[in-house]
Amino acid sequence: MREFRHAVIGCGRVASNHVDGFGAVPGWSVAVACDREAHADTFAKTHGIPEWTRDHTTVLADPTVTSVSVTVDHAQHGELVRQALDAGKHVLVEKPLCLDEPEAHTLTALAAERGLVLSVVAQHRYDPLVLAVRDWVAEGLLGDLLYVSARLQARRPEDYYADSYWRGTRAGEGGSALINQGYHCLDTVRWICGDLTVHAATAGTRVLTGVMETEDTLGALLSAGPVSVTLNVTVASSVDWRTRVELVGSLGSVVFDLDHPGTLHHRSGPGELLRRADQERARSLAEEPPGIAYYGVSHRRQIADFCRSVTDGTPMLSAPEDAVGTLRTINDLYDAAGAR
Ligand SMILES: NC(=O)c1ccc[n+]([C@@H]2O[C@H](COP(=O)([O-])OP(=O)(O)OC[C@H]3O[C@@H](n4cnc5c(N)ncnc54)[C@H](O)[C@@H]3O)[C@@H](O)[C@H]2O)c1
Structure with missing residues (x-):
């Protein structure tokens, strides 16, 4: 079975729901934890994640990373999603997609143009x-x-x-x-x-x-x-x-x-x-x-749907x-x- 390496950018309150969800899908795992603060290291160790970094650009430049979760503050969602799509990564971003509606349209169009899955968490x-x-x-x-x-x-x-x-x-x-x-x-x-x-x-x-x-x-x-x-x-x-x-x-x-x-x-x-x-x-x-x-348990369901969509190309539920x-x-x- 092909192995998929996912990365989580932002290791704060919600990040463990993403590690849990990807860990539950056969063939998938969170391989890299990224946080600009020093706790990236602790987060990775606590969750058994093999690699960690404080620089999201190294995650995006890694060709072995298939997809990323964007789990940072709202103001950075738009820019990080754009950079991730530009780097060819499938993206699961926490709600809201971004703060600005025109930017939100640009991001959905960019994902479609590149044939990448973009999903906004609404578990x-x-x-x-x-x-x-x-x-x-x-x-x-x-x-x-x-x-x-x-x-x-x-x-x-x-x-x-x-x-x-x-x-x-x-x-x-x-x-x-x-x-x-x-x-x-x-x-x-x-x-x-x-x-x-x-x-x-x-x-x-x-x-x-x-x-x-x-x-x-x-x-x-x-x-x-x-x-x-x-x-x-x-x-x-x-x-x-x-x-x-x-x-x-x-x-x-x-x-x-x-x-x-x-x-x-x-x-x-x-x-x-x-x-x-x-x-x-x-x-x-x-x-x-x-x-x-x-937060409930439905991050697991949305993440399973995301992984399925990345794997077989069929649209997600939402x-x-x-x-x-x-x-x-x-x-x-x-x-x-x-x-x-
Ligand atoms: N779906 C849900 O039920 C749910 C629950 C909680 C939070 N959220 C959403 O998740 C997102 C994050 O919320 P949170 O509560 O985890 O926030 P948080 O403040 O606890 O964590 C954010 C983390 O992102 C890191 N960060 C910021 N900029 C970064 C960058 N450029 N590169 C790497 N790391 C960076 C910060 O250092 C921090 O550790 C928000 O969009 C929030 O609305 C969703």
């Missing part, structure tokens, strides 16, 4: 429960959707921002509660309901005023065609992490969360919906998450253009809130 798109709800909506089991509500309440302590070179800054993060933590709720609604139009939004720094220049809280009204969508996200609450997505239709409704292992809290509607929902409830996602618990759409909605929300 909850791969959660079995999210995929099931998406099917129920598409098959009309909820009838006509009337409204959708998506919420994240999270808590980030002051040092999460104060000790970071990029979080809580417009230049480094491009926003905060929405583009970082709230990304998943918003992206999941887009994945289920389709493209979103922004009608109104409000954003502010309510609690974490001393440590961040960007928002700790955002509320918005959007629509997906005729369906009204409300979105609320905060990182200033007293709860570490809790998401909630509610879809109400003319025939049925569901309420679920994305928190590991992803729970279906309520379902009502036609018999077929109840049957499918109860089947889904019985399915277990009780795998041990490799990193922080609420296209990079989907991530451009989510970026557009995020920037529209910031514009509507006067926060950009």
